Amino acid sequence: MPSEPVVPRPAATVLLVRDAPAAPPGRTPLQVFLQRRVPEMAFASSMTVFPGGGVAAADRAALPSWAGPDPSWWAERLGCDADLAGAFVQAAVRETFEECGVLLAAPELPADVERYRADLVARQRTLAEMLTETGLVLRADLLRPWARWVTPPAVxxxxxxxxxxxxxxxxxxxxxxxxxxxxxxxWHPSEALEHWQRGEIELMAPTVRTLQEIAEHPDSASVLAAADDRVVQPVTPVVRRDGEKVVVVLPGDPDFAIDIERIAPGGSA
Incomplete structure (x- = not known):
């Protein structure tokens, strides 16, 4: 008898965007920050991804300060309860700070902000504790919801x-x-997709689709404006056999079908 699918763990990822100081010919100013994960990672090893990670227990704690839309607003946009919505936002802020040093908080960051970053990475402090000690305010208003992706049940x-x-x-x-x-x-989004097409980097299906979507926009302001109008609904890619290949497809999009060997070494999506 087949086993029940694993319950998905909540996680958050952030598309950090900016406008390039000087875009080369043929590129729009828009750029997005991408990381190539170490081969030892248990999930998405060697993949090129946006910064992010799983929701930690501490991400559900009440914060001393919060600016911008509250968890109930995020719950409505993300289609979940307020407790989980607040945890998604906290995880997004924490992971972005831990992985690339960008802290979505105000006012001015303290001179010893890297010490707090190291403590968060080592789990010696929580985000709530850091905000309390520094007097910083979490800036939920700097985030925009873009999408919600769920790993296929077979994984x-x-x-x-x-x-x-x-x-x-x-x-x-x-x-x-x-x-x-x-x-x-x-990376310019189109540039990252070109490198993927040539097999020079590896991308998961949600990353491919997201890069395709933001590549349609000329600059960061356009992406942020588009995010305000998006309806966020969970999307679960489907893994199926197509002849002798195993491909990843998206529900409702027959044109999106990627050979799984191109996006996931070892066949894990």
Whole structure:
């Protein structure tokens, strides 16, 4: 008798966007920050991804300060309860800070902000504790909901991931100072897709689709405006056999079908 599918773990990922200081010929100004994960990762090893990770228990804690739409607003946009919606937002802010040093908070970041980043990574402090100690305010208003993706039922390690969009705050820089990635840099969305098409980087189906979507926009302002109008509904890719190939397809989109060997080494989607 087949076993029951694994319950997806809540997770959050953030499309950090900016306008390139000088876009090369043939490229729009829009850029997005991508990381290539280390081969040792249990999930999406060696994949090129947006910053993000699983919701931690501490992400459900009440925060001392919160600016912008409250959890009930996010719950309505994301189609979940307020407790989970608030945890999605907290995880998005925490993971973005841990993985690339961008902190969606105000006012001015303290001089020793990297010490707090190291403590969060080591789980020696929680986001709530950091905000309390520094007097910072979480800026939920800097995030926009973009999509919600659920790993297919046949996959043993599953996630229910909310994709957010955020403009890098003025005066902050995204970096590659994380042990979870071997490299991280800014990409023009069309450029990343071209490298994927040539087999030079590996992307999961949600990353491919998201890059295709944002590549339609010329700059960060256009992406943020588009996010405000999006209806976020869970999307679960389907893994099926197509002749001798196993492909990943999207419900309602017959034109999206990717050979699984192109996106997931070892056949894990």
């Amino acid at each position: 043993p390690r599953r996630y229910d991931t909310v994709f957010f969009v955020a403009l890098v705050p003025e005066g902050q820089e995204a970096d590659a100072h994380t042990t979870e990635a071997v490299e991280a840099t800014w």
